[in-house]
Amino acid sequence: MSNVKRNKKAAGMLLMSCVLAACTSGPDYKRPELALPESWPAKQDAAAVQASSATDQWWHLYSDAVLDQLEDEALAHNADIQVAAAHVLEVRAQLGITQADQFPQVSANASQSRTKASTVGTFPLPSYIPPTQNFSHVSLDASYELDLWGKLRRATEAARADLLSAESAKKTVRLTLTTQVAQQYFTLVSLDAQVAAVKRLLASRQERLELNKLQLGVGMLSEYDLHQAEADVAAVQSQLSTLDLQRSKQETALTLLLGRSPRDVMASELHRGSPSLPVVTVPEGLPSDLLLRRPDLQDAEQRLVALNARIGVARAQYFPSISLTSYLGSESVAFSNMFTKPASIFQFAGNVTQPIFDAGRIGFQVDAAEARRDQALIQYKQAVASAFGDVRNALSAQESARQVLTYETTRSDALQQAYKQAELRYQAGIASRLELLDVERNYLQAQLNRLDAERAQRSAVADMFKALGGGWKNQDVAKAP
Structure with missing residues (x-):
């Protein structure tokens, strides 16, 4: 008989444990189902796949030691990175506070007092009671809230999701920062090359101007033609000044992005390297769900997890x-x-x-929590769709930039030969000065376009890694179906 009672008691305790475990209010999180593509619609070759096997330090593909140094400096000193890191520490502390609510609170209390009452007041003390009283108190106080309905556990779940969201936001800042540093550096290198090209043209026109002055002295050239030559030199000098201003502004912007001090912003100089032109193609076997590792998508999903858990916190107010x-x-x-x-x-x-009547306050709180969760769900789905759109645009931009560079290089080479021939024709008196200047302007513009196309291709590679949330490894490609 005693065994039967013990079995019934054990069964009752087990049932009670199951009931309490099932009393966690609110819905459990489940990742939304999304219609994701199984692979990337991109043409591949072995060399491209091998070059694309990059890690999070994807900028090493450019083989530029100066760029590597600038990226390390930005990651160490940039203000946005430091703010994001401090925010992670703040949210981690908030998680600790929320977790502490699940445990008892114990405190020590001690007091000592000495009071004297009036013997001639409205209510005088009897003569046998001394007017001066001492009182000492020492106690150990404890309080604890039973989390039968999972309110505190759901709050901790939400706080943990907030921490993961903050860490993902920090990674997003890191990815955005490294992309901006690379692209601004490429722009600065391109401006340097454009300034050099304009300076070469300026030297050529200044040399021609000196020759024209000698020709004027011997009567082989009119003053009208000399003034035209002086105007041509001034036009190139004006263009060079504009490029110098753009380069100075670009250098200042990059210096600020590196997180340097105000003194360094005013005085320091940025070194330049020679970044290569990598052609990076997404491997055909790369699974599309790898894109979900993008830190901004992880941030959006963890915010969805947190708001889903806070529905349980709101519903627990009913109990x-x-x-x-x-x-x-x-x-x-x-x-x-x-x-x-x-x-x-x-x-x-x-x-x-136990709440009895609150004019529907708890119900409205639950409705508000569910509405916030629904908003986060829509935002998450939209963020995933936008991420795939970013990848598609990045792939197209890289291919387009590569083709533009090829065409602009061909055009620049052709105009270089035409310029040499026009120079010879002008010296021989076959071509006029206007014909020479026209070919010269076209050749300069072709050089500038080619340099800008190089910058665009380098930037397109950086945009692609940003769209993919960083680089990938060979084992990631092997996971594809």
């Missing part, structure tokens, strides 16, 4: 709130008797609070 309080200590009017047995005190108490 009773049960709290336990207790204290254990001593009280005495004489400190010498403070720790004797007659001075000991204790109390154990329980408190149950």
Whole structure:
């Protein structure tokens, strides 16, 4: 008979545990189902796949030691990175605060007082009671809220998701920062090359101007033609000044992005390297769900997790709130008797609070929490769709930039030969000065376009890595179906 009772008692305890475990209010999170493509619609070759096997430090593909140094400096000193890191520490502390709510709170309390009452007041003390009283109190207080309905557990789940969201946001800042540093550096290198090209043209026109002055002196050239030559030199000088201003502004912007001090912003100079032109193609076997590792998508999903958990926090307000309080200590009017047995005190108490009528306040709170969750769900789905759109645009931009560079290089080479022939024709008196200037302007513009196309191709590679959330490894490609 005793065995039967013990079995019934054990079964009852097991049932109670299951009931309590099932009392966690609110829906459990489940990742939304999305219609994702199985592969990238891109043409591949072995060399491109091998070059694309990059890690998070994708900028090493450019084989530029100066760029590597600038990226390391930006990651160490940029203000946005430091703010994001501090925010992670803040959210981690908030998680600790939320987790602490699930444990009892114990505190020590001690007090000592000495008071004197009036013997001639409205209510005078009897003569046998001394007017001066001493009071000593020492206790150990404890309080604890039973989390039967999972309110505190859901709050901790939401806080943990907030921490993961903050860490993902920090990674997003890191990815954006490294992309901006690379692209601004490429722009600066391109401006340097454009300034060099304009300077070469300026030197050529200044040399021609000196020759024209000698021709004027011997009567082989009119003053009209000399003034035209001087105007041509001034036009190139004006163009060079504009490029110098653009380069100075670009250098200042990059210096600020590196997080340098105000003194360094005013005085320091940025070194330049020679970045290569990598052609990076997404491997055909790369699974499309790898894109979900993008930090901004992880941030959006963790915000969705947090808001989903806070629905449970809101729903838990429907159920009773049960709290336990207790204290254990001593009280005495004489400190010498403070720790004797007659001075000991204790109390154990329980408190149950059940909402009866609140004019629908809890219901509205639940509705608001569900509405916030639904908004985050829509934003997450839109963020995933936008991410795939970014990848598609990045792939197209890289291919387009590569083709533009090829065409502009061909055009520049052709105009270079035409310029040489026009120079010879002008010196031989076959071609006019206007014909030479026209070919010269076209050749300069072709050089500038080719240099800008190089910058665009380098930037397109950086945009692609940003769209993919960083680089990937060979084992990532092997995971594809």
